[in-house]
Amino acid sequence: MHSLQATPTPHHGRHGFTLIELLVVISIIALLIGILLPALVAVRNSAIRVQCASNLRQAHMATMNYAADHNDWLPPRSGTGAAPHRMQLSGQTLHDTLVEPYLGDMRNETLFCPSSLYEARNPDNHSQYVINHVTYAYFGGYGPDSNPRWQVANRPDLRRVGRDPSTTPLWTDLAIEMGSGRWLGHDAPIVADPPDGQNVVSLGGSTRWFDSDSLKPIYIDTGNTFYWPSGQRPGFD
Secondary structure (H helix, E strand, O other): OOOOOOOOOOOOOOOOOOOOHHHHHHHHHHHHHHHHHHHHHHHHHHHHHHHHHHHHHHHHHHHHHHHOOOOEEOOOOOOOOOOOOOOEEOOOOOHHHHHHOOOOOHHHHHHHOOOOOOHHHHOOOOOOOOOOOOOOEOOOOOOEEEOOOOOOOEEEEOOEOOOOOOOEEEEEEEEEEEOOEEEOOOOOOOOOOOOOOEEEEOOOOOOEEHHHHHHEEEEEOOOOOEEEOOOOOOOOO
């Protein structure tokens, strides 16, 4: 008799990864992330700029509706202390004259840029909203002789529609040099370098993005220097 012996089970292939294979896979994934992440960030930033521009167009539309109801006069901002980003001056507020009647209670959606500046200037309880915690600057309502803080010789007349060229900026995304090497802007709240730019809607309604190298000082208030695009009004340069 022949003794029965167990036949070894054949080993079909191997299971799992070697350490080298695992490291190769991790390296490929890291490389793909490194390639795709900048593109994703760029898409996100572009979407934010588009939403920001949409906010400014709504603010412009409300301003023009106000002017249509007030014999072409724009919401007033004249007088000392009426910095472009401030909502309030001596009891007169843009919220009362412009936002509430023409935008409704839309301060969160319309007057706050959805960029990083939102977190820096939008307190949870909105306690500072009526003073200066918005992220856009309104240059309408200023007359050529009403405020000496303009940084140009031929100051614009933005008190009434038609008194200044339609290319003059009316609403802009904040771009402020705060002194002591600090800046406040669209995607860079309180940093040492200028923000990368700002959205601007002109008196005529044209809205576009301007890079920081296109901006120039235009207005100073309590040490803060406000910027808007150079060359947007004849005679400014």
